[in-house]
Each structure stands twice: as structure tokens, then as C-alpha cells.
Amino acid sequence: MMKMLETIKAWFSHKKNASLSIFMAFLVVVTLFATHLQWGNGQRMIEGEVPVYSSNRSDASPLIPIQKGEVYYPIHKEGDWEKILSPSRQIGFMPTTTLAEQTKASKRVAIVSSRTANLRRQPDAKSYLLATAKKGNQFVVLDENKEWIKVRHEKSIAYINAHSVNVRDGKIAKGANSSSIPMKDRKIKITANEAKLYAESHTNSTVIDHVKKGKTFQVVGVLEDFYEVAYNKDLFAFVKKSAAKANFTPIERVNIPKSIKDSTIVIDPGHGGEDPGASSDYTKKHEKDFTLKVSKALAKRLKGLGAHVILTREDDSNLSLRNRAKLANEETADVFISLHFDSSGENNENSGITSYYYNKHDLALSQVINHSLKKINIQNNGDQFGDFMVLRESDCPSVLLEMGYMNNKKDVKRIESKKYQQQLVYRISDGLENYFKNQGKIPQSKTK
Ligand SMILES: [Zn+2]
Known part of the structure; x- marks a missing residue:
């Protein structure tokens, strides 16, 4: 409603010709009323092709028309034009008259x-x-x-x-x-005197709107320096983190589902593609292949236990460390596990498993999984603090496991064996099951 009044006021103040202003304002009211009736259910299914233009003038250059079945995002109305964000996230204008004819309720x-x-x-x-x-x-x-x-x-x-x-x-x-x-009742409140709403998560992207201090939005995602918010019925927009205050702190969120069945687990097979990771002088094989093998087997087992499992990569491709963590954040994962095999300066210098944590909330996860991994007959180097980007950037409890040394003759022999790979899968999945069941507490060891 405010939008309509603002639009009318804008016409009065900006147009020199008063009679034209009144006429345009009348058109705005008529158009809004008419389209509002058409859009009573807020549905925006396009039944046919709708033309889109670069500006709100009939001599404007045409953009890619919106096709049947596509959804566009209304921003606001300008006269008998509607300013929209197109399916390809471009600002455009469509004549509302055409649109009203094209909108139909779903059956x-x-x-x-x-x-x-x-x-x-x-x-x-x-x-x-x-x-x-x-x-x-x-x-x-x-x-x-x-x-x-x-x-x-x-x-x-x-x-x-x-x-x-x-x-x-x-x-x-x-x-x-x-x-x-x-998923979450996450909200932000604008704290800057005026904040920009962007179409994409960077400041060079289209500005959809300017909003005043105090306005609140529902958060649908967090992407690096931006909150992604629900702007209106159909449109998502991005707000700079520095311009708003959130009612949640992603980094401290430790909401552990009571059962692995209710959990979302992101497994990250380390390295991939052009990045082979550590290599063995003895067998000429690469870390990236074993991380993928173990990750896939682990995913299969966890899915069997009822977990919702996502792999950051499913083939020999590479993706940035930041994107691996980002995937976990976007999926609002409960747990993020990055799997690796180690290497040291000298061959055969080091051996065994190490479990790395970064944030305070990572420690419990690291401890519970490592407690389970100790049942494997290989040296265990315990839980250690590690400044790894994938741990730093992920919002949920995260752990990075180094599961033996590629440049240790004995370790690599085990790493290549099906038996050891299976042991890893069973011990990690057991650890995870306990992590959820015991809400992050390390199970009491049977010492009696
Ligand atoms: Zn690695």
C-alpha cells in the first residue's frame, strides 16, 4: 500500500505537467486495482509469452521475453508498467495490461x-x-x-x-x-540508516531497493558478506552483513538433531581434479582418489542409517575450499566432514590418524569421531587445533580427518586396502551416530 502512495506522490512531484500527473495517477490506481484482483492468490504463472522492456516506455528496447511457466519477481508498479526482476535476474519492465491477461490460477x-x-x-x-x-x-x-x-x-x-x-x-x-x-526462523533487522538490497551477492549487482533502518526481513541464506532475504512474495535479495543485525549467530549455532535420521551431513572428499593432494612415492597413487572412495562409501552407509547426505564432489573434479564450506552452509548442514590423507616432509617420518577442529563447537564432533577411530589398530595422534579454511568458513560443527600418511610405507599400504577403508567408514559412521544420540557428549568407555 505504501508503494502505491509513493508512486502516486512521485508522479505529482516529478512531472511538470499537472494534468498529465493526475491522469497518470488515475492510471496507477486503476491498474493496481485491476491487477490486484487478478493476482488475488499471489500466483504468477505465465500462461503465454510476455514481452519485457529495458525501461517503462513503449519505445524501449525489448529484452528476452518471459516464457510460459517461468516465474518473474515483481518489484513495484510504475504507471501501467511493472518493474520486475526477470528469471535471469535482470531488471526489466512489462506492461501490466498484457500481464493481467496472462495470469491464471493453477488447478x-x-x-x-x-x-x-x-x-x-x-x-x-x-x-x-x-x-x-x-x-x-x-x-x-x-x-x-x-x-x-x-x-x-x-x-x-x-x-x-x-x-x-x-x-x-x-x-x-x-x-x-x-x-x-x-528450516530456521532467522531474521535480520536493518541497522544502517539506509541499506541497499542487491539482486546478487555482490555490490556491483543491480540495486532492487533501498530500505530504512529498523526494517526486518526473513533470512533464507547466508553467503559470505551477505544475508539473503525474502524481499517480497517472490523475490529474494541480498543485504550486506554490515548493514543489519541478525537474531542468530551462525558460528555459534549448535543445534544437534537427536538422531542421525534427522541430520544433514556434508562429506567433503579432499582435493580432486588438478589437485591430487598428497602422493605416494611407493605406489604413485594420489590422495584425491582415496578421499573420494572413502567418502562415497561413507555416504552410502550414512544414507542407509537415514541421514540426508551431500557430497561436495562426486567425481574427479575440484572445487574451491570456500565453495566446499559454502555448500554446507547453504544446506544448513548439521555436520561437515572433510576427509584427507596426510603427508610429512620426510618419508616414513609420521604415521596415523589426526582429527582437526577449529571452532569451539567443532571440538565435541572431533572428539566423538576420534574416540571411535581409536578402535582401529593404527597410531592415533588425537584431536588437534587446525587453521583450515573449510573449518573456518563452515557454520556448523566441522571436522577435518587426516586418516593416515600417504608417504608412510606402512600407512599407504593400509590406505589402499579395502579392509582399512571399510574400518574408516564404520568407525566414522559409528562416531556420527553417537554424536547425535549423545548430543555431542563422548560416550563413557566401558572400563569396568
Ligand atoms: Zn589433503
Whole structure:
């Protein structure tokens, strides 16, 4: 409502011709009223192609039109134009008259058929997890294909894997619970006198709006120096961390699920691609291959125990250390485990397993896992503080395991053996199970 008054006021103050101003203001009111009726349910499914222009004039140059099924993000209305952020996150303008004709309510409903279903920001299993829905939850379908169902989720949109839902004609049944479990009730309050809302997480990106001190937003993600917030119904925006105060502290968040079944675990196979990690003079083999092998086996076992598991890489590719931690943060992981094999200056100088922690909340995780790893008959160098970027940058409890020395003749022989790899998998997964069950406390050793 404020937006409408502001727009009208803007026309009065900026236009020289008073009669034109009144006419334009009248148009604004009529257009807003008309489109508001059309958009009563806030749905934005495009039924046909809608033209988009670079400015709010009919002689403006055309941009890529919005296609059927695509979602655009309304910013505000300017006369009989709507300023929008296009699906490709460009600022554009569309004539509201065309749009009103193209908007139609959905008549399909998705019912969650699996035990749980993840609601994601993008049609991609690795994209941000917005919430988890339970069996029987119902959602309005905005679009669908074989793999992903685009649904309305609260005041925004989300994607559900098509295998987790049944889609059928109809509306949400009366009394059917369409609510889901929100990941976090995280909010920020603007503390700067005026803060910019960006389209992307960098200050060179498009400024969507300026907001005043005291305004609050729901946080949907934290990306390096930015909070990602829900700006309006369909639009996410970025605010610089320095311009706002959050009601949560990611670094101190230690909310341990009671069971491994409710946990999200990110496993990070160290190195990859052009970065082989440590190599063995004896066998000419590389660390990156063993970290991937053990990680995949560990992921399989943890999935079998009911955990939601994500690997930072699933093949011989490399990604930056920052992006590995970022993935854990975006997935709001409960635990992040980076797997490595060690190396020392001289061959055969060192041997055994070392468990590294960085933050205070990492220590319990490191201790519980290492307690379990001590059951393997190899030297154990205990828990040590380690200033590793993946530990520094991840919000959740994180540990980096060095599981033997690539340049130790005896160690590398074990590292290459299936038996040792299996032992590692079982001991780490046991440690994790205990970590959740005992809420981070080290299990009492049976000494009686
Ligand atoms: Zn390494």
C-alpha cells in the first residue's frame, strides 16, 4: 500500500505537467486495482509469452521475453508498467495490461507421498533447502516436469522432486495441512540508516531497493558478506552483513538433531581434479582418489542409517575450499566432514590418524569421531587445533580427518586396502551416530 502512495506522490512531484500527473495517477490506481484482483492468490504463472522492456516506455528496447511457466519477481508498479526482476535476474519492465491477461490460477495440487520431501529453491538437489515437508502435505502446483514440481511455498516458490509427490487435478483439500517445517526462523533487522538490497551477492549487482533502518526481513541464506532475504512474495535479495543485525549467530549455532535420521551431513572428499593432494612415492597413487572412495562409501552407509547426505564432489573434479564450506552452509548442514590423507616432509617420518577442529563447537564432533577411530589398530595422534579454511568458513560443527600418511610405507599400504577403508567408514559412521544420540557428549568407555 505504501508503494502505491509513493508512486502516486512521485508522479505529482516529478512531472511538470499537472494534468498529465493526475491522469497518470488515475492510471496507477486503476491498474493496481485491476491487477490486484487478478493476482488475488499471489500466483504468477505465465500462461503465454510476455514481452519485457529495458525501461517503462513503449519505445524501449525489448529484452528476452518471459516464457510460459517461468516465474518473474515483481518489484513495484510504475504507471501501467511493472518493474520486475526477470528469471535471469535482470531488471526489466512489462506492461501490466498484457500481464493481467496472462495470469491464471493453477488447478493442480501436489501431495507428498514419501516420508519427507525437500522443498528447494531451484530445480536442483544441491540448491538451497528451504524446508522439509511431511507425507500428506499439499501444495499448489505452479509448473511441473518429469523431475521437478514447482509449487507455492508459503509466500514464495519452491521445487519438490517429482518422485516425492503425487500430482493431480484439483485444489488443496480443506483441512489438509500444507504447512512444512521451516528450516530456521532467522531474521535480520536493518541497522544502517539506509541499506541497499542487491539482486546478487555482490555490490556491483543491480540495486532492487533501498530500505530504512529498523526494517526486518526473513533470512533464507547466508553467503559470505551477505544475508539473503525474502524481499517480497517472490523475490529474494541480498543485504550486506554490515548493514543489519541478525537474531542468530551462525558460528555459534549448535543445534544437534537427536538422531542421525534427522541430520544433514556434508562429506567433503579432499582435493580432486588438478589437485591430487598428497602422493605416494611407493605406489604413485594420489590422495584425491582415496578421499573420494572413502567418502562415497561413507555416504552410502550414512544414507542407509537415514541421514540426508551431500557430497561436495562426486567425481574427479575440484572445487574451491570456500565453495566446499559454502555448500554446507547453504544446506544448513548439521555436520561437515572433510576427509584427507596426510603427508610429512620426510618419508616414513609420521604415521596415523589426526582429527582437526577449529571452532569451539567443532571440538565435541572431533572428539566423538576420534574416540571411535581409536578402535582401529593404527597410531592415533588425537584431536588437534587446525587453521583450515573449510573449518573456518563452515557454520556448523566441522571436522577435518587426516586418516593416515600417504608417504608412510606402512600407512599407504593400509590406505589402499579395502579392509582399512571399510574400518574408516564404520568407525566414522559409528562416531556420527553417537554424536547425535549423545548430543555431542563422548560416550563413557566401558572400563569396568
Ligand atoms: Zn589433503
